[in-house]
Amino acid sequence: MFTHTVTSASRDPVRLLCVADVPREDRAHRSNRWSSAVRRGEMLRLAHGVYIEPGHWLSAPSWDRHLMALGAMAAAASPLFCRGSALALWGVPLLRTPGEITVRETRRGRVGRRRAGPLTGTADAAVVARLLADHQELAGARGRPLSGRDLQPIPLRRLGAALPEGVGREDLQVRVRRGEHAVPREPLGLGVHPWLQGGPESADVEPLAFAVLDTVAESSLAEAAVILDAVLAGRITSERTLALDDFVEWEPYLRTHRRRARWARAVEFADPAAESPGESAVRALIRELGFHAPELQREVVLPDGRRVRVDFAWEGVVAEFDGMVKYWRSQELSGVSPMEALEAEKHREDGLRALGLGVARIIWEDILRPERLRRKLLQAGVPRAR
Structure with missing residues (x-):
């Protein structure tokens, strides 16, 4: 991995x-x-x-x-x-x-x-x-x-x-x-x-x-x-x-x-707009699994007025890659504890769902087991290309 x-x-x-x-x-x-x-x-x-x-x-x-x-x-x-x-x-x-x-x-x-x-x-x-x-x-x-x-x-x-x-x-x-x-x-x-x-x-x-x-x-x-x-x-x-x-x-x-x-x-x-190795791998698997190509790093305005960028976006659906490192290093990078970082991420996801968006949260295990990734994308409503 x-x-x-x-x-x-x-x-x-x-x-x-x-x-x-x-x-x-x-x-x-x-x-x-x-x-x-x-x-x-x-x-x-x-x-x-x-x-x-x-x-x-x-x-x-x-x-x-x-x-x-x-x-x-x-x-x-x-x-x-x-x-x-x-x-x-x-x-x-x-x-x-x-x-x-x-x-x-x-x-x-x-x-x-x-x-x-x-x-x-x-x-x-x-x-x-x-x-x-x-x-x-x-x-x-x-x-x-x-x-x-x-x-x-x-x-x-x-x-x-x-x-x-x-x-x-x-x-x-x-x-x-x-x-x-x-x-x-x-x-x-x-x-x-x-x-x-x-x-x-x-x-x-x-x-x-x-x-x-x-x-x-x-x-x-x-x-x-x-x-x-x-x-x-x-x-x-x-x-x-x-x-x-x-x-x-x-x-x-x-x-x-x-x-x-x-x-x-x-x-x-290739697309240098991908911001992490996990995002690059997920984008490739999305294509190989037969889904429509996503828009990368789309900006979304949450109900509380915050502007956030999502990793992958389609019409009515977004997907976020969760590499976990951002939680482990949150204290080092910003002084925020891992628990606080997780809580903030949950509020962010709740805000996305409040907009009526389907949300797929992708982790490393999904990359290593593409069938799991396919099921997650289908459940979130990601459109199929074929």
């Missing part, structure tokens, strides 16, 4: 402990100490020579874990991150946290998926059980009890180098060796994620426009809308904004009809 909703400023700092950052004469001793700490359940190993305190990992949501793993991989191996992992580093919101780390590989024999050992290394079962028990109070942050799967690393997938139109894979390898072709690559300063400390200052990623195009061409419409809406509106952590013209130079990499069709459909559908 999408978890990239908390700003960097609101996150507690997390420090990666890297053997490479220790003075050379002390590295062997420090490495032995940290390895022993892993066997005792006092530290976790994220990558070769990169460690973290267990509480930082176990309390983190999946999006932050992915970024921690990317920072550790960048420190340990300096790969070229691509697709979802590159977008995560760029600070682009995604509908779901990537289930794997994706990197480019020019050598064909190394392409494929690899799962490393557990983050607890060679610690025995009793140590792992005690580690989980000692941190079970963090289960509230995770939304479920901790288990052994919380100590499994994120798998690594090496993808073959991206091929421009008219270039075969073997031909590309020859061109790269001769210096006749440059693999799309750009250093990205990791200062865009200031809460993640102790890792490298930068990581190699695919250029933002290329990473967006390459990922969208493999994505569903809802996934693509989340990405493109945010990038075109500049709603990304790295504060980069792209226009559609920025993608033209990368379109030769859309080598198949399926990829070209998915990209064209996503571009036609």
Whole structure:
């Protein structure tokens, strides 16, 4: 599920402990100490020579874990991150946290998926059980009890180098060796994620426009809308904004009809007026479920004279996406308690209904279970397109 909703400023700092950052004469001793700490359940190993305190990992949501793993991989191996992992580093919101780390590989024999050992290394079962028990109070942050799967690393997938139109894979390898072709690559300063400390200052990623195009061409419409809406509106952590013209130079990499069709459909559908990833995903599902396209951010005057904007509007019907983060962060943003924010939202909804409007309230579970979303829209009276 999408978890990239908390700003960097609101996150507690997390420090990666890297053997490479220790003075050379002390590295062997420090490495032995940290390895022993892993066997005792006092530290976790994220990558070769990169460690973290267990509480930082176990309390983190999946999006932050992915970024921690990317920072550790960048420190340990300096790969070229691509697709979802590159977008995560760029600070682009995604509908779901990537289930794997994706990197480019020019050598064909190394392409494929690899799962490393557990983050607890060679610690025995009793140590792992005690580690989980000692941190079970963090289960509230995770939304479920901790288990052994919380100590499994994120798998690594090496993808073959991206091929421009008219270039075969073997031909590309020859061109790269001769210096006749440059693999799309750009250093990205990791200062865009200031809460993640102790890792490298930068990581190699695919250029933002290329990473967006390459990922969208493999994505569903809802996934693509989340990405493109945010990038075109500049709603990304790295504060980069792209226009559609920025993608033209990368379109030769859309080598198949399926990829070209998915990209064209996503571009036609993109709308930077959507104000959150949830709104982008809902808008895409509304189309795929066969309902009329809504008007976005329509202003409505409530019976008490207040002017409010609704996320989606049709004739006689409105729908609001409720991401819940606005309630959790209401104290931080405006000094209003979560309970007060919920109460204000209820009054707002009562005002909309008093105008005779049908109201559909949409939550993340509806996005993940589109049939639930379809029933809600039908019950509210959203018109069908087919």
